[in-house]
Amino acid sequence: MFRPVVAIATLTLSSLAWADQPCSVDIHGTDQMTYDLTTIKVPASCKKFTVTLQHPGEMPKNVMGHNWVLTKEADMQAVTEAGAKAGEAESYIEKGDQRVLAHTKLIGGGEEDSVTLDTAALKKAGGPLVFFCSYPFHSTMMKGTLTLGG
Numbered sequence: 001m002f003r004p005v006v007a008i009a010t011l012t013l014s015s016l017a018w019a020d021q022p023c024s025v026d027i028h029g030t031d032q033m034t035y036d037l038t039t040i041k042v043p044a045s046c047k048k049f050t051v052t053l054q055h056p057g058e059m060p061k062n063v064m065g066h067n068w069v070l071t072k073e074a075d076m077q078a079v080t081e082a083g084a085k086a087g088e089a090e091s092y093i094e095k096g097d098q099r100v101l102a103h104t105k106l107i108g109g110g111e112e113d114s115v116t117l118d119t120a121a122l123k124k125a126g127g128p129l130v131f132f133c134s135y136p137f138h139s140t141m142m143k144g145t146l147t148l149g150g
């Protein structure tokens with residue numbers, strides 16, 4: 001017997017946010033060592049802003065791991081160098097590194113992780129702000145800018 005397929009619309013936070021500006025963003029880190037975003041704009045209305053990093057690839061994190069790290073632009077180089085020394089077990093972030101304003105853990109293909117930013121604290125930190133992957137050498141390709149109140 002023929003049974004019509006009932007399509008259930010799945011509303012996600014991002015699709016609901018057409019009218020209002022969303023206080024969240026999804027960013028993808030791929031097997032090709034890229035992010036799919038080079039700029040993230042945090043709307044002025046957001047007190048908190050959640051970044052979800054997804055890895056749609058298949059490669060494991062010891063080969064093509066990615067994280068999402070936020071620092072002032074001036075700190076990026078030093079943070080990546082310290083992170084490389086810290087190693088994979090620390091998600092390539094030096095323990096207690098005060099220059100790191102926010103970060104996800106290191107993930108491999110099929111995984112995701114989120115971090116929520118406090119926009120008032122970020123305003124105090126000053127800028128310009130950059131995000132990048134701190135896996136060794138990835139930040140040459142995997143980086144972008146984050147702006148507040150746009």
Ligand SMILES: [Cu+2]
Pocket residue numbers: 029033064065066067133134135138142
């Ligand atoms: Cu990476």
